[in-house]
């Protein structure tokens with residue numbers, strides 16, 4: 150067993166589903182004292198059972214500043230903090246639903262801002278804070294998400310200075326097949342994934358296990374700081390043929 154995280158306190162916000170759950174499992178396998186946190190106690194209990202071992206749970210809603218403040222109020226012992234909570238949206242400036250666009254900014258940018266502000270100061274010297282962003286082409290199909298992710302990229306630069314010597318980074322996937330997409334009708338989701346896949350040099354969208362190890366690598370890399378790491382199968386590469 151790899152025990153590189155033995156006796157380390159690691160908190161994973163959004164550790165009940167998708168990428169966050171996969172990363173939480175990898176962290177547990179390395180012997181950490183793991184706490185998973187999200188909005189739903191039911192989902193937390195289910196995920197804790199799936200991860201196995203002695204996993205702690207906690208509740209938080211990153212859309213709510215007071216909830217984030219309260220969660221971190223009594224925690225002073227965090228070695229590594231990761232945040233996966235974040236909603237998405239679709240559409241450009243002209244055709245997007247404005248409340249959905251605002252929600253994307255609230256959850257992806259402001260949610261991580263609150264986590265940085267109230268959680269970042271609770272991380273021990275030598276520890277790390279890792280956010281989740283997004284990368285790839287900058288499409289007009291999800292403008293508020295793209296704008297929020299650009300903001301998070303700058304947020305980590307500021308926090309890496311403000312929280313020093315704690316390291317602060319963001320990992321930015323492109324399309325990943327996770328439960329986040331489960332609200333779509335199967336045929337529509339498949340059509341979307343196929344359309345994206347054929348435009349990627351790698352020929353397919355990411356599976357969860359393609360991106361989860363990158364998060365581990367980023368927070369365990371003791372000299373990586375203030376950067377935005379894309380993990381997108383070469384989505385921004387263009388060829389002219």
Ligand SMILES: NC(=O)c1ccc[n+]([C@@H]2O[C@H](COP(=O)([O-])OP(=O)(O)OC[C@H]3O[C@@H](n4cnc5c(N)ncnc54)[C@H](OP(=O)(O)O)[C@@H]3O)[C@@H](O)[C@H]2O)c1
Pocket residue numbers: 162163164165166167168169186187188189192193209210211212233234235236237256281282283284321322323324325326327328329330
């Ligand atoms: N999947 C993709 O294609 C993709 C691409 C690029 C970036 N990302 C980003 O990757 C991250 C993880 O996405 P995923 O696809 O793994 O999603 P997912 O399977 O839907 O998981 C989201 C997790 O976040 C928690 N969560 C959501 N809103 C929350 C809130 N307001 N407060 C606290 N916890 C909250 C959820 O738990 P509860 O419901 O119990 O609260 C769940 O554990 C997101 O930031 C997403 O934007 C995803």
